[in-house]
Amino acid sequence: MIKTEDLRKDFAVRVKSGRFRREKRTVEAVAGVSLNIGAGEMVGYIGPNGAGKSTTLKMLTGVLSPSGGQVEVCGLRPVPQRTKLALRIGVVFGQRSQLWWDLPLGESFALLRHIYRVPAAEHRERLRRCRELLDLDGFMDTPVRQLSLGQRMRGELTAALLHGPRVLFLDEPTIGLDVVSKQAVRSFLAELGGTGDVTLVLTTHDLADIERLCERLVVIDHGRVVHDGTIEALHARYGSRRSLVADLSSPLPEGFELPGATLIGVEADRHRVTFALDGVTAGAAVADLVAAVPIRDLSVVEPDIEDVVARLYVSGAP
Structure with a gap:
């Protein structure tokens, strides 16, 4: 569905x-990114500020012309075939x-139907689904300028889907949202991605979005891909570890x-201990610990992806 070389x-x-x-200098924003993203994939595309994330998305959507290399989205070249x-x-x-x-939100949706020339029945069914999943009915008649940020973002997602796209690009879709609005957006995107009908590419600084939504993670730094794989592979590569916390x-x-x-x-006053699980499963570690001392409570803490990504940036991995 998306191919770059x-x-x-x-x-x-x-x-x-x-x-x-003043003298003229050349800044390399994207420096040789090669990707293959299949139909129905949900891919997190992340990196620090200035890494080249938004520039890549703009080339994939036809906003910017590449300086070099090849790019295809849905079998089309984004800039020459931007209208298609x-x-x-x-x-x-x-x-x-x-x-x-x-305009009221509902009228914006109606106008988009005509712009994209979507048949009325298709538009009505897609809008019905979005209204139900994103809980839009309470503000369909409200002018967009009077919507809260969370309401507007739910409207933006709906507007992007009403013409039935095959690929959805999301650039910081939860930025500035409160906890409830973030949860609503994440739940909707998770259900959307679960159908396999839409390929989703998500850029964000909120790594909770990535953990909730994306099985594949592409990390870019200084315009180059430094990791392309699962979140689990990222943890394994950069030495993150699960922890066993026991009272x-x-x-x-x-x-x-x-x-x-x-x-x-060790917290002596509470008899709380924390072990990093290096080469053992949580079940085996718990069994060994229970055999040595009675346990009141325990939990297994998953590694923090933010720490892993931070270490990746610092390491300057190739």
Whole structure:
């Protein structure tokens, strides 16, 4: 559905050189990105500020022309065939709107039906589904400018899907949303992706979105892909570990060691211990611990993806 090969984008900028002069320099925003994304995949595309995420999305959607390399989306070249491509993709930018600010939300949807020339029956069924899943009925008659940020984002998602796109690009779709609105958007996207009808590419700084929605994670840094695989593979590659946290009925025996785990924390007043699980399953670690000392409560804490990605950026992985 999406294919890029050595995709590049350079920008010419002018920087100060001396007291009254400026010289022209070339900045490499995207430096050879190669991707293959199949139909129905949900892919997280992340990186630090300035890594090239938004620039890549703009080339995939036909907003920017590449400086080099090849790119196809839905079998089309985004810039030369931008009009055809617009009928096959949906785009949501968290800080930009495709709705009409002075029109009620429902009238914006009606206008989009005519712009995309969607048959009335198809439009009605897609809108019905979005109204139900995103709970739009309470503000369909409200002018867009009077909507809260969470309401507007639900409207933006609906607007991007009413023409039945095959690919949906989401750039920071939950930025600035409250907890309830984030949950509504994530639940909707999870259900949408679960159908397999739409290929979803998500860029965000909120890694909870990635963990909830995407099985595949592409990490870009300084314009280059530094990881392309599952979140589990990212954890394995950069040494993140699950933790076993246990509240004990009595202190650990003197010199106690848990095979395949490392003791990383002790709270003596509560008899709480934390082990990093290095080469052992949680079940085996629990069995060994229970055999040594009575346990009141325990939990297995999954590794924090934010810490893993931060280590990846710092490491400057190739």
